[in-house]
Structure formats: C-alpha cells, structure tokens
Amino acid sequence: MISAPWVCCNCLSRTGKTLFRRSLRYQSTATSGNVPKALLTRARDIAIEHKVLSEKLANGFDTRAAKKLGEYSPIVNALGKWDKASESVTELTSLIHDSTTDSELRSLAADDLEETRAQLAAASQSLITSLVPVHPFAHLPCLLEIRPGAGGSEAAIFAGDLFRMYLAFCNGNGFRTGILKYENINGTSEAGVPLSEAIIEVESDDAYGVFRCEAGVHRVQRVPATETKGRTHTSAASVHVLPSLQDNSSVQEDFDNPESDYYIDQKEVKVEVMRASGAGGQHVNKTESAVRLTHTPTNTVVAMQDSRSQHKNKEAAWALLRSRIAQSRREKREEEMANMRRSVIGVAKMGRGDKVRTYNWGQQRVTDHRSGITVHGLDDVMEGGQTLSKVMDSVRGWLMERDVEALIAEEAEKK
Amino acid sequence: MPRIGNSLLRKAHALDPFLPALLAPCRDIHAAQNELRWLRQHVDRVAKARRARGDTLAKGSLLRQLVSERASGKPLQYILGTEYFGDLEIRCRSGVLIPRQDTAASVTNLVRLLRDAQKLPPELRLLDLCTGTGCVPLLFRHELYTARDDVDLHILGVDVSPKALKLAHYNMQRAHRSMPRGKMRLIRADVVLNPFADQDGDALPLKVALNHSGLPPFWDILVSNPPYISPSNYWTTTTRSVRGYEPKLALVPPSIASQSDTEQGDLFYPRLLEIARDVEAKIVLLEVADLDQAQRVAQRAHNLSIFDGIEIWRERPDINTQAPAGVDNVSIIGEGNARSVLCWRGAGAAWLGKATASAGRDDALRLFRSYGHLPHGDASQAGTSPMEPQFDWPTTPPSEQDLPMAFHNARIARRSRDRFRERLSRRGTGLWTDHPYPEDYYFIRTSFGLQKRRRKP
Structure with a gap:
C-alpha cells in the first residue's frame, strides 16, 4: 500500500505561504490608470482657483498671485490632458458595448481603445506627479554627510566605500562636488585608512531633490578584511543629506x-x-x-x-x-x-535595524528596503554606475507614492 | 483743563527735576520727556557752536531758561527755531504760524497722486496763497522732485505779512541751496482785498500785484492754508499756547461789519475760489477747520460749477477708506477730522488720476460761463433775469466764432505766458527775487499810476 509520505505541517503551510507571498509586494504599489478620487477633486479645486487667479492677474499685477499661478499651471495642463483621455476612453467603451454599432466600427474602436488606455495611464501618471508638492528645498544644492555606525572598524571601512561610491556617482552624472571634510579614524585626512567622517557638498542645483532619498542607515553584509575566520559581519554606516542654504x-x-x-x-x-484729539489743524500746535x-x-x-x-x-x-x-x-x-536634521536620522536610529538599504557582498546584491527593489550588480553600484541610478530612481518613486498617499489622507481629512 | 496730579508731578521730578515744569504744556510724561530731550540736544548744539567761536556758555542756565519759557506755553518750535514738515526742516520765528503735520499730510497726498500722472506739463506752476513760512510749496517741490525730474516747477508764494515773507524767503533760499532746481518767488499781496476797490493799505490786491511783478496770470495748481478759525472758535477750541504765541492774523480772518461768526470764519474761501477761477487753476487744495466748513467750501465750489470733481480729505488721506459720496458727489477720503477740500477741472483730472474729465471745449465754456458772460443752463431760463445779458444761445455747442471773448482771453494768456518764459530764460535758473526782501519796497499811487519805491533803511 502506498501511503503518502509524512510531511511536517509547518513545512506544508510554509510552501503554500511562500508561493503566495512572492507574488505580492507590500511596500510599493504599481500605479494604475485611474487617479484617486480625492486627488481628482483637489485638481479640480486647483483648476477653479487657477481661473480666478488668472482673471485677477488680468486686472492688475500681484507678485504672489503670479507665483501661485505658475505653480498651478502644470496641474491644470495635466488635468486637461487627463480629462481628454478619459473622455475618449468612455466614448470608445460605450461604442463597443453599444449593440447598434456595426462590427467593423467595433473592431476599429477596440484597436483604438488600447492606445487610448495607454494615453490615459500616462496622463493620470503625469497628473499625480504634478499634484505632488515639490519639496521646498528640492532645488537647492546639498550636503552629504557619511559616518560609520555600528560595527567598529568594518563600519568605518564601509563608510569609506560609500564615500567613494557617491563621489563616483556625482562624477558620472555631472554633479559638481566639493569635499568639505574628510577625516579618517586616525584624525588625519589621509586616504586609504578607515573613514571617521566625511562631508561632500554637491554644488549643483536640484541636488537635494536627487540625494534626498539617500538619507538613512546603509547596512553592509560581508566578510570584512579584518576578519580572520571568514565569518560574515553585518555593519552599518549612516548618511545624512541636508539642503545647503546659501545666504545670497x-x-x-x-x-x-x-x-x-x-x-x-x-x-x-x-x-x-x-x-491731537479734538479740533487739530490750526487750532492746536x-x-x-x-x-x-x-x-x-x-x-x-x-x-x-x-x-x-x-x-x-x-x-x-x-x-x-x-x-x-x-x-x-x-x-x-x-x-x-x-x-529636519533631527528627523533625517535620530541618534536611536543609528543601529543595524532601521536600515534603508543593504549591500550584500556574498550574494552580490543591493536591496532597498523602502521601495523593495533588489539589484545584483553590486560592483556597478559601488562604482556609482547605472545600477545605483536605478536604485535611487526607484526610491524616489516610492517617496512620491508616500506623498500621494499623504495627499489623499489629507484630502480625506478635509471632508 | 484738569490739574496735573501730585503723584504724576512727583514721578516726573524723580525722573528729572526739569520734567514737572514741562508737564504743564505737555500734559503727558512721555511727551514731556521727549521735549526735554530735544531741548537738551538744542542746548548742546548751541554750546558747541559757541565753543567753535571761542565763546563759552553755561548750559545749565540756558536749559533752565528754555524750560521756563516752554512751561509758560511758548511753542517748542519757536524756542528751537525749526519744525519738521514732512521730510523738510522749516525754520520758524515768532509772528509766523508754525507749520502743522496735518497740512503736510494733505500736501504729501496731493503729490503722491500727481507723481503717478502720465502727463504733466513740462512747466508746472504752483500758486500758494497765505504761504506763511513757505512750508507748503517747499514740501510740494521737495516731494515732486524726489519722485520725478521731468517737470520744471515754478512756485509763487503770496502773503500779506512782511514777517512771513522774510521767513519764507529764508526757507526758500535754504531749500534752493540743498536742491537747486525749479523757480521760486514770493510776492506781497492781500488775497481778500477787492481789486476794484480803493487801495488804502500798503498791500496790493493779488491780481494787481501779479500784474505789477510781471508774473503770469495763469497757474496750474492753487494751494492755500488760509486763516479759517471763526472768532468764537478762536476763544473756545484753540489751545492757550496757540492764542498766546501764534499770530492771530494767520488764524482768524479779518472782521467785516454786518457779518456772522461763521461767515467771518469762511471769509477767505469765496475769494480763494474766485482767484482759482481767475488764474484758471486745474487743481485747488484748500485747508479747512472741520467737516462742516469743508462741506460749506465744497458747496461753494460746486455752485461755481467750473470743477469736474470735489473731494474732502481727512487728516490721513493716504488711508483709502472712501465714504460713499454724499451731497453733490463729494466723497470724503481718509481718517480723522476733515482737513482739506480738493477740487479739479479739465486736465487736472488726468493729473490726479481721476476718471471724470470733461472735454476741453466744455471746460472752456464752463469757465467762461462762470464769469457771468453767458447764461447758465437752458437758453429759455436765461431770459428770466433782466440783469443777465441776453443772448440767443443755441442748444448746440457754439462754434469758434461764437466765442470771441474766450479766444481773446486765451490769446492774451498765451502772450503773457510767452513773456513770462522769456523773462525766465533771461534770468537763468535760481531764485528770481532780485532784491533781498520784498517788503523793502512799497507802492504809492501817483497821477500816472502805481509806483514802486525803495524803503529808506
């Protein structure tokens, strides 16, 4: 008699779970074609305000109103495009579902629908992007501060690696940089010795918007150069990113x-x-x-x-x-x-736990824990190449999604 | 007036032994402290000047003397010798009215409107009647020249008092040294004197004086801060310091028999409005005592029916709280007591940035009518008065041939303006008084007319 082999129930349930879980990603959500209702009402409100403001400006110039108008106009443009796309989609679907349309027209509409849907998705994406408020300091140059965290001299070596990575990234992407401070663990500025603190100033405009996503604890998992027994260590280095406000x-x-x-x-x-109370004029002096x-x-x-x-x-x-x-x-x-400095990274958050990104040498991978992206070109990342750009892009996308969520929550609160 | 409490006096004495005496005119400890500080600064300045000359000065005794003068009610401006009028420092002497801040606010507001004007005439003429220290035209000039430099401003100050003219001359020279632009002149004339009456005083009527000095008969802007306090108000509303130390001549109009109290207070305004018409002023700004007087003056100006618009300005006309237009579309602007009446006609509306302007022809016709040459309003109503000259006046506007008198006047005006300009160009820039003080001359009536004589020193 053939009997089923004994299987541990834990294993049985785990196989099911892993299968189920792998297909889902909690952290990032892919954007669909439709815009949340709250955002749409916000966009409509802004469009109305835009109209009022432009009428006001037609009568007389006002600096504040003009500035606001400039902020609103991309939103209004995006809304216009979205309206157009969604209208054509509804028209096409009604044409398809209508029983009176002949088959030739229906097939044409079906062909067209796909393209229009793609347009709608693009339009809604641009609408959402335009609605998200730009960070007030995004246009400014920034300061990158790198310090070793938990993990002793291995952390200091990794901090040096990060320092070189960012410098290479800036060189490769055309950001002007200046090194404000470079100090190794011996207290000198000699290179090659584990790093104790480094501050890079990225002088180009918009640098804060690009590097904002880099702030946090970066975790490294590797066999350190100082390790004699071949064990993998986990250490961390912290990166602070601050906008540099110049007094012009x-x-x-x-x-x-x-x-x-x-x-x-x-x-x-x-x-x-x-x-004078009373008469005034010639009466009093x-x-x-x-x-x-x-x-x-x-x-x-x-x-x-x-x-x-x-x-x-x-x-x-x-x-x-x-x-x-x-x-x-x-x-x-x-x-x-x-x-802001306090919120970027608190003293308590310097440990290995609240990491934003992991660099794993053993598996040659880099995982960002916020956007959930995993890339395998570790060497390219450490050289500040295209793979690092990809990771940073995905984190920026994730930041924007958070902003959109905050915006929706804010809109919901208003009602 | 309530007594000053003992506690306040003690408190003042604890701060400074001179303060209790100054509380009498100031009534308020902060004001007294300010005045004492200014007096101290003045004494220091005087002492420094004396020391530069090699003299010595006992500062304490001078300060004590000045404080006791001030305590007796003498105006601080007479003691210190100057008063700030807007941005300007104007010299003051006893016998001439001290400039008031309210007047400065009106003048500044007038210039604020004018300096935004698109088109001002290249030669702007300002006539200031009852000029006193000369503060009004000097502030006007200062404010206008700091704002724009495409205008050549010609100023004429008129006063009846030789003392005032002397002081105004001093102030004008000082102002001209600091900003040598435009032309300024002063003449002595009596504004209220009827030009057709017998002349017995030594001041001439304005029209005669203008003619006699070879000055143009037409002026663009007329401003005036005439005496406007009625005799009863003089005894009830003015403060003791004003009654005791400032000239009554500058405050209360002269009394004429069979005239009520209010009429005497308003004595200058009918004459000033007539002069405004005679010199064809486009903008008229007259200072008044209160809202009642302002409305009486506005009514008079309205009855003259040559102005396109009339406004009443309060003490702070720059605050834009416009009350709804009352009777005869006179709007009241600003905050505080009513302080001045502004009238404009013809091109003045555009200079002030007002919307209501009448066409040039209408304006000339209206001006012409107001002399009584033409009947007002309807042609059918004109015949009712037997004294009015009878014209068969058509309902359509007259052609150029129908207005010989007006065009004759205009021709004379043009000619005299050209003469005036020629005189100016010959003199060059600068003050154009060729003698130091106007009152060094007097006029006598001879068989061949008026003659100008130099007074023996």
Whole structure:
C-alpha cells in the first residue's frame, strides 16, 4: 500500500505561504490608470482657483498671485490632458458595448481603445506627479554627510566605500562636488585608512531633490578584511543629506523682493501716528511725533518717538520692523532646519535595524528596503554606475507614492 | 483743563527735576520727556557752536531758561527755531504760524497722486496763497522732485505779512541751496482785498500785484492754508499756547461789519475760489477747520460749477477708506477730522488720476460761463433775469466764432505766458527775487499810476 509520505505541517503551510507571498509586494504599489478620487477633486479645486487667479492677474499685477499661478499651471495642463483621455476612453467603451454599432466600427474602436488606455495611464501618471508638492528645498544644492555606525572598524571601512561610491556617482552624472571634510579614524585626512567622517557638498542645483532619498542607515553584509575566520559581519554606516542654504546677500538686502527676509507687504502694516484729539489743524500746535507700526500677521509692534520729525520716526520704525521680522523669519527657518536634521536620522536610529538599504557582498546584491527593489550588480553600484541610478530612481518613486498617499489622507481629512 | 496730579508731578521730578515744569504744556510724561530731550540736544548744539567761536556758555542756565519759557506755553518750535514738515526742516520765528503735520499730510497726498500722472506739463506752476513760512510749496517741490525730474516747477508764494515773507524767503533760499532746481518767488499781496476797490493799505490786491511783478496770470495748481478759525472758535477750541504765541492774523480772518461768526470764519474761501477761477487753476487744495466748513467750501465750489470733481480729505488721506459720496458727489477720503477740500477741472483730472474729465471745449465754456458772460443752463431760463445779458444761445455747442471773448482771453494768456518764459530764460535758473526782501519796497499811487519805491533803511 502506498501511503503518502509524512510531511511536517509547518513545512506544508510554509510552501503554500511562500508561493503566495512572492507574488505580492507590500511596500510599493504599481500605479494604475485611474487617479484617486480625492486627488481628482483637489485638481479640480486647483483648476477653479487657477481661473480666478488668472482673471485677477488680468486686472492688475500681484507678485504672489503670479507665483501661485505658475505653480498651478502644470496641474491644470495635466488635468486637461487627463480629462481628454478619459473622455475618449468612455466614448470608445460605450461604442463597443453599444449593440447598434456595426462590427467593423467595433473592431476599429477596440484597436483604438488600447492606445487610448495607454494615453490615459500616462496622463493620470503625469497628473499625480504634478499634484505632488515639490519639496521646498528640492532645488537647492546639498550636503552629504557619511559616518560609520555600528560595527567598529568594518563600519568605518564601509563608510569609506560609500564615500567613494557617491563621489563616483556625482562624477558620472555631472554633479559638481566639493569635499568639505574628510577625516579618517586616525584624525588625519589621509586616504586609504578607515573613514571617521566625511562631508561632500554637491554644488549643483536640484541636488537635494536627487540625494534626498539617500538619507538613512546603509547596512553592509560581508566578510570584512579584518576578519580572520571568514565569518560574515553585518555593519552599518549612516548618511545624512541636508539642503545647503546659501545666504545670497543681494536678495536679502532688497526690500522689494518678496523672497527677501526683509520684505514686508505694506498692506499688512497698520501705521498709527499720534494725532491731537479734538479740533487739530490750526487750532492746536502739538510736538508729538511718535509713530507706531503694527505688522498684523505676526502682531509685531514697533513704536518710535526719538526724533522731532514724524517722517524720520516713521523711517526708523520701518527699519526696525523690517529687521525684527527678518530676525524672526531667520529663527523660524533655522528651527525648521534643526527639526529636519533631527528627523533625517535620530541618534536611536543609528543601529543595524532601521536600515534603508543593504549591500550584500556574498550574494552580490543591493536591496532597498523602502521601495523593495533588489539589484545584483553590486560592483556597478559601488562604482556609482547605472545600477545605483536605478536604485535611487526607484526610491524616489516610492517617496512620491508616500506623498500621494499623504495627499489623499489629507484630502480625506478635509471632508 | 484738569490739574496735573501730585503723584504724576512727583514721578516726573524723580525722573528729572526739569520734567514737572514741562508737564504743564505737555500734559503727558512721555511727551514731556521727549521735549526735554530735544531741548537738551538744542542746548548742546548751541554750546558747541559757541565753543567753535571761542565763546563759552553755561548750559545749565540756558536749559533752565528754555524750560521756563516752554512751561509758560511758548511753542517748542519757536524756542528751537525749526519744525519738521514732512521730510523738510522749516525754520520758524515768532509772528509766523508754525507749520502743522496735518497740512503736510494733505500736501504729501496731493503729490503722491500727481507723481503717478502720465502727463504733466513740462512747466508746472504752483500758486500758494497765505504761504506763511513757505512750508507748503517747499514740501510740494521737495516731494515732486524726489519722485520725478521731468517737470520744471515754478512756485509763487503770496502773503500779506512782511514777517512771513522774510521767513519764507529764508526757507526758500535754504531749500534752493540743498536742491537747486525749479523757480521760486514770493510776492506781497492781500488775497481778500477787492481789486476794484480803493487801495488804502500798503498791500496790493493779488491780481494787481501779479500784474505789477510781471508774473503770469495763469497757474496750474492753487494751494492755500488760509486763516479759517471763526472768532468764537478762536476763544473756545484753540489751545492757550496757540492764542498766546501764534499770530492771530494767520488764524482768524479779518472782521467785516454786518457779518456772522461763521461767515467771518469762511471769509477767505469765496475769494480763494474766485482767484482759482481767475488764474484758471486745474487743481485747488484748500485747508479747512472741520467737516462742516469743508462741506460749506465744497458747496461753494460746486455752485461755481467750473470743477469736474470735489473731494474732502481727512487728516490721513493716504488711508483709502472712501465714504460713499454724499451731497453733490463729494466723497470724503481718509481718517480723522476733515482737513482739506480738493477740487479739479479739465486736465487736472488726468493729473490726479481721476476718471471724470470733461472735454476741453466744455471746460472752456464752463469757465467762461462762470464769469457771468453767458447764461447758465437752458437758453429759455436765461431770459428770466433782466440783469443777465441776453443772448440767443443755441442748444448746440457754439462754434469758434461764437466765442470771441474766450479766444481773446486765451490769446492774451498765451502772450503773457510767452513773456513770462522769456523773462525766465533771461534770468537763468535760481531764485528770481532780485532784491533781498520784498517788503523793502512799497507802492504809492501817483497821477500816472502805481509806483514802486525803495524803503529808506
């Protein structure tokens, strides 16, 4: 009698599970042809606002409105294209499902439908991309800071590897770089010795947008050069990416430039001068020359009464108000930067656990744990070649998906 | 006026022994502190100047003297000798009205409107009646020249007081040194004097004075800060310091028999509006005391029916809170007490950026009518008054031949303008007073007309 061989139930269930699991990827979701409803309503709202703004601009120029209009116009264009594509898709499907259409027309429509569907997918993709807000610092140059994490001197060697990888990547992709700091574990800047800290400045514009996805803990799994018994070690190095904000003083000094810290909209300031109560004019002769300015959005009050000339007091008060507002803006920005630095990577997150990417020498693979991509050209990655670009692209795509999700959640919260 | 509390006086004394005395005119400890600081700065400046000359000065006694003067109510501007008027520092002397900040606000606002004008005449003429220290035309000039430089500004200041003219002359020279542009001149004339009445005073009526000085009879802008306080208001609303130290001549119009209190307060305005018509001013800005007076003046200007628009400006006309237009489409602009009345006609509307402008022909016709040469309104109604000259006036606008008088006037105007320009070009730039002080001359009536005589020193 043939009996079924004994199989462990755990093994049995695991085979089923692995089969089932491999086909699914939780981290990244492929984009389909339709745009989420929340995003679509947002796009429509923006289109309406765009219309209002352009009407307003036709009547008179306003710097803020013009800037907003410039931000909105790609969204409105993408929405227009998407509307067109979706309309033609619905038309074609109705044509196919309609029983009265003759067979020749139906086959033509079926041929056309596929192409139109592809157009719709492209249009929805571009609509989603345009809706995702660009990171406020994405256009800036950036600083890459590389430090060894857990894993002793092996981590320091790997940090050096990462340093060379990024330099090679920048050279290969036309980013201008400058090395702000390079320090090995001996405290000198001699190359070839394990790295203790390095800071690369990527001077090209838009660098922060490209390298933003690199921030985090990079894990390495290999047999270190220092290992004598051939065991595989797991170590980590951390990469910080920060936008480099340059103070271009010419913009800062210009009071009329809305980009400047010193810029104050005249409409937002309430000017009060001390007036005689009662008749005024020739009836009274007062010596009061005090001026008080109130900046309504920040509730900053400046009073000036030093000079006998009201005019001079007003000028002095404006200068003081400008510098106060600029100071508060600068502090706010610095706080934002400090928050960002803290959020990029906390001290507690320096271990091997919260890694963003793994470099495995044994299997010659690189896996990014955020987008879930795995590539096998480890050497090409370490030389900063095309494979690294591929990994970074996939992470940027993943970041954008997160942004889209956040956007949808935000829209849902609004309702 | 309420007494100043003992606690406040003690507090002031604790801060500075001079402060309690200054509380009397200032009423407020912060104001008193400011004034004391300015007085100290003044004393320091005087001491420094004396030291430069090799003199010495006891600072303490001078300061004590100045504080006691101020405590008795003497205006700080007379003590320090200057007052800031807008961006300018204007010299003040007793006997001449101290410039007020409210006036500066009106003038600045007028220039703010004018400097955005697309098309200003290359030669802009400004007539300032009752000029006092000369502050109004000087601020106008300063503000206009800092904003644009395509205009040649000609200023004429008129006042009846020799003291005021002397001070205005000093201020003009100072202003001209710091910004040598445009032309400035001062003449002595009496604004309210009827040009057809017998002349007994030593000041001439404005029209005669203009003729006599060889000045043009037509001016683009007329501004004035005339005396406008009625006798009863003088005793009730003005402060003690104003009554005690500032000239009554600059505050209260002269009294004429059989005239009510309000009429005396408004005495200057009918004359000023008539002058505005005679000099064909395109923009008129008159300072007034309050909203009631402003509305009376606006009504008068409206009755003259030569202006395209009339506005009442409050103390802060730059704040754009426009009240709905009231009677006769007079809108009230700004915040605070009503401070001035603005009227414009013809090209003035475009200069001010106002929408309502009438065609040149209508404007000339209206101006012509307001002299009483032509009947107002309908031709059928014109015949009702037997005193009015009778014209068979067609309902359609008249052709050029029908307006001989107007074109005769225009020709004379052109000729006199050309003469004026020629005079200017011959003199070159600069102040064109050829004698130091205008009041060094006087006029006598002789059998062959008026004669100008130099006063013996």
